[in-house]
Every structure is written in C-alpha cells, then in structure tokens.
Amino acid sequence: MKETALDRVSRALNLIPFIAANPGLSIVQIAERFDSTPAQISKDLTLLHMCGLPGYTHLELLDIDYEDPEYVSVLDPQVLDHPRSLSQTEALTLVLGLELLSEIAKDPTEREAISKLQERISKIIGEDFARAITIADGVVESPIMKDLELAISDSRFIQITYNSASSDTVTTRTVFPTDLFFKDGIGYIQALMKDSVEMRTFRIDRIIELELGESDPTFAEHSHSSSNAEIEIEIEMGGDGIFFLEKHNEIVTSSKEINGTFFLNLQVNSSDWIKRVISSWPGRITVVKPVDLAKEIEEITRAALQNYS
Amino acid sequence: MSDQKTERLINLTMALLATKRFLSKNEIFSQVAGYTGSAETKERMFERDKDDLRALGIDIQVGSHDPLFDDELGYRILESGYELNLGELTPVELSYLSLASKMWRNQLFADSGALALVKIDAHSGSALREDFGNSIISLENETPLFAPLWEAITTHRVISFIYRSRSEAKRTLAPYGLTLWRGSWYLVGLDQDKSEIRVFKVARITSDISFESKSNNFELPSDFSIGEHLVMLHPEPPTQFSARVRIGKCQSLRREGAVENIDGEWDRIKFSLGSDWLERILWFGPDIIVESPIEKVEEIREILRSKL
Numbered sequence: 207m208k209e210t211a212l213d214r215v216s217r218a219l220n221l222i223p224f225i226a227a228n229p230g231l232s233i234v235q236i237a238e239r240f241d242s243t244p245a246q247i248s249k250d251l252t253l254l255h256m257c258g259l260p261g262y263t264h265l266e267l268l269d270i271d272y273e274d275p276e277y278v279s280v281l282d283p284q285v286l287d288h289p290r291s292l293s294q295t296e297a298l299t300l301v302l303g304l305e306l307l308s309e310i311a312k313d314p315t316e317r318e319a320i321s322k323l324q325e326r327i328s329k330i331i332g333e334d335f336a337r338a339i340t341i342a343d344g345v346v347e348s349p350i351m352k353d354l355e356l357a358i359s360d361s362r363f364i365q366i367t368y369n370s371a372s373s374d375t376v377t378t379r380t381v382f383p384t385d386l387f388f389k390d391g392i393g394y395i396q397a398l399m400k401d402s403v404e405m406r407t408f409r410i411d412r413i414i415e416l417e418l419g420e421s422d423p424t425f426a427e428h429s430h431s432s433s434n435a436e437i438e439i440e441i442e443m444g445g446d447g448i449f450f451l452e453k454h455n456e457i458v459t460s461s462k463e464i465n466g467t468f469f470l471n472l473q474v475n476s477s478d479w480i481k482r483v484i485s486s487w488p489g490r491i492t493v494v495k496p497v498d499l500a501k502e503i504e505e506i507t508r509a510a511l512q513n514y515s
Numbered sequence: 516m517s518d519q520k521t522e523r524l525i526n527l528t529m530a531l532l533a534t535k536r537f538l539s540k541n542e543i544f545s546q547v548a549g550y551t552g553s554a555e556t557k558e559r560m561f562e563r564d565k566d567d568l569r570a571l572g573i574d575i576q577v578g579s580h581d582p583l584f585d586d587e588l589g590y591r592i593l594e595s596g597y598e599l600n601l602g603e604l605t606p607v608e609l610s611y612l613s614l615a616s617k618m619w620r621n622q623l624f625a626d627s628g629a630l631a632l633v634k635i636d637a638h639s640g641s642a643l644r645e646d647f648g649n650s651i652i653s654l655e656n657e658t659p660l661f662a663p664l665w666e667a668i669t670t671h672r673v674i675s676f677i678y679r680s681r682s683e684a685k686r687t688l689a690p691y692g693l694t695l696w697r698g699s700w701y702l703v704g705l706d707q708d709k710s711e712i713r714v715f716k717v718a719r720i721t722s723d724i725s726f727e728s729k730s731n732n733f734e735l736p737s738d739f740s741i742g743e744h745l746v747m748l749h750p751e752p753p754t755q756f757s758a759r760v761r762i763g764k765c766q767s768l769r770r771e772g773a774v775e776n777i778d779g780e781w782d783r784i785k786f787s788l789g790s791d792w793l794e795r796i797l798w799f800g801p802d803i804i805v806e807s808p809i810e811k812v813e814e815i816r817e818i819l820r821s822k823l
Contacts, residue, residue, distance in 0.1 A: 211517065215524045216571050220630075224637035239633055241626070253518055257525040259533050260546035285532040288598035289637035293572055295665075296631035299624045302695070303615025306654050323608050326601055338668050340741050342696040342748055345654060369766045374799065376766050388654045391697025414770070445681055452718060486797035490822050504823065509801035511819040514812065 218250055222286040229279040259284055297330040305341050345391045350416045358383050363419035369412045372479035382425050403428045439472040440494040523549030527564055537578045537589025599638050609644040620653050621661035656698045658717050663724040670730040677722035689733040692741045703744050712744050753787040757807045760784055764802035
C-alpha cells in the first residue's frame with residue numbers, strides 16, 4: 207500500500223522523541239523499529255531537519271545529527287520531546303496483552319504489578335471500546351508455571367511426575383525443558399529427556415509433581431529430534447469432520463470434503479495416542495489406512511462395547 | 516506524496532504545541548512555514564491540514580484570545596492531550612509492556628503493539644527495559660479476519676459472512692464485540708434474521724467479511740456485556756459418575772475421584788465430569804465400565820455401537 211503524507215507525518219512525530227530517548231541507534235535499527243526501510247528513514251530525517259518552530263533559524267529548527275548512519279541522535283527536539291499519546295487501539299493491545307500476561311504470571315506480587323500497570327493504560331481507552339473486546343479466559347491455570355519458567359531461564363533439569371494420556375500411565379522422569387508454549391489455552395513444554403536426549407512435548411496440566419534440579423547450560427546442545435517414526439493415516443468421517451479438523455489441525459496434512467464426507471490424511475508419531483483419539487471421538491471414523499491400525503481400533507471399540515453387554 | 520505537505524503539517528503541529536495562547540489563522544499564515552499563495556489558497560490549505568491532523572488523532576483546540584471578543588477564533592494543541600504520559604515506568608514495568616505488545620498474532624494488534632512499544636521506548640528509553648529472555652509467548656491462534664471484524668465493531672457496521680457449524684449458512688450480524696477464549700476469538704452480535712444475540716467462533720467463518728451498512732448503523736446496547744453471552748463460561752453442572760476401572764488404569768480419573776478396591780482386577784471410582792464426559796470416558800476403551808448414571812451408560816452403549 208502506498209504511504210500517504212499522513213502516515214509520514216505520524217511516523218515523523220514519533221521518530222524525533224524516539225531518537226531523543228534512544229540516542230546512538232543506527233538508521234537500520236531505527237528502520238526496523240518503525241517497520242520501514244533505512245532509505246525511508248533517511249528521507250524522513252532530511253525532511254525533519256528542515257522543520258521547526260516559527261522563526262526557523264538554527265535556534266528554532268529540529269537539530270538532528272545523522273551524518274554517520276551508524277549513530278543517529280537528536281540534539282534539540284524542540285517541542286517534540288515526548289511521544290504522542292497511545293491511540294485507543296494501541297492502548298487496548300497493551301491492556302489485553304497485560305491481561306494475558308497476568309494470567310500466566312503465577313506470583314501474586316507480579317500479578318498486582320501488572321494489574322496496576324493495566325489500570326494506568328486503561329484510562330486512555332473509551333468505555334465502549336473497552337466493552338467491545340475482552341479476554342474471557344486465556345489459559346488453563348497451572349500452579350507450576352513459575353517453576354517451569356525458572357527452569358527454562360536457568361537451564362535447569364526438572365524431575366516430573368507425569369500422567370501420560372496416550373499410555374495411561376503415571377511415571378517419574380528427569381527432563382530438561384527448553385520451551386514453553388500454549389495452544390488453545392493449554393500450556394505445554396518441550397523438553398529433552400535426560401537419558402535419551404530426545405525432544406518430547408508435555409502438557410503442563412498433566413504434570414502432577416515437579417522438582418527443580420541442577421543447572422546445565424550446555425545440555426540443550428546435545429538435542430536431536432525424536433526418533434519415533436511418523437505414521438501416515440487416512441480416515442473418513444461425516445460432517446463432524448469440521449470439528450475434528452479444528453481440534454487436531456496440527457496432525458492433518460490434507461483434507462477434502464465431498465457431499466458431507468470428510469477425507470483426511472493425518473501424520474502422527476504416537477500410535478497409542480491416535481488410537482485413543484479415534485476411539486474416543488463421539489462420531490464414527492473409518493480408518494482407511496493403515497489396515498492394522500483400523501483393526502486395532504475396531505478391537506478396542508468392540509472390547510469396550512463387550513463391557514456393557 | 517509531497518514533502519511540502521508533510522513538512523507543513525509537522526511545522527503546524529510544532530507551532531500549535533509550542534504556543535500557550537490560541538494562534539489566530541492570520542498568525543499561523545504569517546508565522547508557520549509552508550503557507551503560501553492567495554488568501555483563499557491558504558485558507559483551504561489550513562482547513563485541510565486541520566482535518567488531516569485530527570484524523571491522526573491530534574486534538575486541535577479552537578478558542579478565543581480574548582473572552583470579551585469571541586469573533587476571531589484561534590487554535591492550539593495542548594501538551595496534556597498530545598503527549599503520552601504514563602509517569603515513571605520501572606524497568607520491570609517496561610518489560611511487562613514489551614511482552615504485552617508482542618503477544619499478538621493478528622496483524623492489527625501485532626502492528627499496533629509494535630507502534631505502542633516505539634512510543635513507550637520514546638517515553639522511557641529502551642535501554643532500561645529488562646529482558647525476560649527470548650521466549651515470546653502467544654496465547655492467540657492465527658485469525659486473518661480480525662482486522663475487518665474489529666473495524667465493523669468499532670464503526671458499528673452491519674456485516675454478513677458464511678458460517679460453518681454442522682452446515683454452512685450465511686449470517687447477518689450487528690457485531691457487538693470480540694472475546695478471546697482459550698486461544699480463539701469469538702464474535703458476539705445481534706443476528707439480524709433471528710433478532711437474538713449469538714456467539715460465533717471466528718475460526719469457523721469460511722468467507723470474507725462483507726460490510727452491509729454504513730458506519731454507525733446500530734448502537735451498542737447500554738447494558739451489553741460480552742460475558743453474559745458466552746456459553747462456554749457457563750458450563751452445565753457436571754455429572755456424577757460411578758465406574759469400575761481396571762487396576763493401574765484410567766490414571767487421570769483416579770486423580771479426580773475417590774477410589775475403592777473391588778477385587779484383583781477392578782477398582783471403583785466416583786468422579787464428576789463436564790460436557791466432555793463422553794470423550795474422557797471413551798479414551799480408556801475397555802479399561803472402564805460406567806455403572807451410573809444409567810442414562811449415560813445407555814448413551815455410551817449406543818455411541819460404541821454406532822462406531823462399529
């Protein structure tokens with residue numbers, strides 16, 4: 207989209223206070239922060255150099271030093287020494303972001319600090335605006351979030367007692383968490399197994415107990431991805447395929463729908479898990495391939511039904 | 516776009532910010548660089564410039580020099596309305612703001628978050644910010660429709676779209692609001708055909724958003740509150756179950772209920788489950804036999820039959 211004079215004015219008015227508060231950045235660094243190009247920022251600075259207050263002698267003009275593109279500074283910002291106020295959308299972005307942050311911050315003092323900050327910024331937002339967009343419930347809460355964050359930032363091992371849903375077991379193991387992420391409000395960690403150095407994913411709400419262990423900043427270097435072979439699966443199902451797609455989009459490699467029947471190709475690395483996913487799905491799912499898997503799932507369902515006869 | 520115009524707008528902003536009293540048009544024309552041409556040209560230029568700055572959200576005040584003579588109006592920009600003033604921000608607070616600005620995957624909030632952070636860094640300097648590590652956490656799933664929905668909500672325009680649940684249908688809606696729940700955005704609004712407030716999962720909208728009206732076509736009811744309409748926040752009361760489970764199996768249920776041993780093969784558990792009860796129970800295949808409530812047992816039997 208072509209830039210208008212207004213876009214440029216808007217950026218220019220923020221450029222001066224930004225550079226004034228962050229002296230010595232390069233043109234390239236400044237361009238990155240403003241989502242612009244170094245050439246454009248140079249043009250902006252050249253233009254701003256000629257702007258100023260009535261009188262327009264060197265005493266009233268903006269004084270910018272950009273001769274060396276590696277070190278830009280503002281010697282006299284005149285009246286542009288403060289950034290512009292946040293727009294309602296900008297303020298809302300921060301307020302909602304802070305709300306999510308406070309949901310995952312488990313320390314009560316941290317939460318209080320975040321909510322105070324939220325209040326300060328909320329003042330910028332009109333009531334109707336604030337009412338129209340909310341966060342209902344960002345995450346499934348977990349009391350061990352704090353320890354997990356600490357373990358990741360300090361490169362520490364953790365010993366976890368974990369309830370694996372796919373194998374229906376509770377086991378204790380030592381792992382090295384490297385990453386924390388959320389999907390559909392549920393927290394997960396990626397961690398290296400201490401013994402095999404294989405990468406695994408654990409659902410945070412299935413960790414029953416956690417104990418922080420020793421630190422080893424170099425352990426992550428040994429990582430290699432899981433050696434589990436990927437299994438390719440083909441399934442067919444009815445109109446509820448749309449909900450299957452939504453819930454399990456990360457394993458679906460392709461999908462098509464013909465007259466209300468969904469044809470899905472899946473790729474998974476745990477046959478235990480996919481057997482349970484398919485046999486617990488309330489609607490009928492036909493496994494076309496692999497044939498062995500189809501048989502096993504049918505046996506599970508038959509055996510379960512046997513329980514009730 | 517002309518450099519001249521950009522330059523003039525910046526000069527005008529600076530002049531109006533610098534003045535303590537109202538500047539009359541004539542003062543502006545004679546003092547602010549960039550106003551040239553006939554009286555009429557200058558007049559038209561100024562009117563447009565004023566509108567442009569207001570479109571940028573800059574509040575230009577109109578008033579009079581002299582309370583006794585209000586015939587000649589003047590203009591100024593108050594610092595208090597123009598400037599970002601969040602007071603002192605501690606390094607930790609700056610880090611929270613930085614994280615909050617980077618939580619978003621939707622383009623609109625990602626862009627406005629980046630701009631907000633530029634302003635905050637211009638307010639307090641980025642050198643003070645404490646870095647909480649590189650992990651950038653997002654609790655939001657991708658949604659390309661966020662920007663048009665946001666526009667429709669804030670400008671109060673009626674929209675239509677194709678929505679997919681069990682079947683696909685066109686919906687026409689006065690959009691009241693959006694809410695984020697467990698990673699997904701939900702749209703709440705007045706369904707124009709059903710005359711009822713409905714909730715739509717944005718991920719299930721399969722078309723583009725069409726605007727069906729001009730701005731300000733409806734008003735947000737004064738008593739409207741998104742929370743009241745979110746079915747997912749008001750789940751049905753859970754059901755109490757009693758079931759036989761194989762020893763050593765059904766681990767996640769064991770943690771939720773009271774366990775008693777029956778014999779060498781089976782335990783009995785009493786537990787309660789919400790709306791996902793069926794999947795939770797079927798997950799354990801033949802390792803569980805639900806004994807009560809009897810209507811749920813019947814339902815399980817039927818589902819299992821239908822799956823074969």
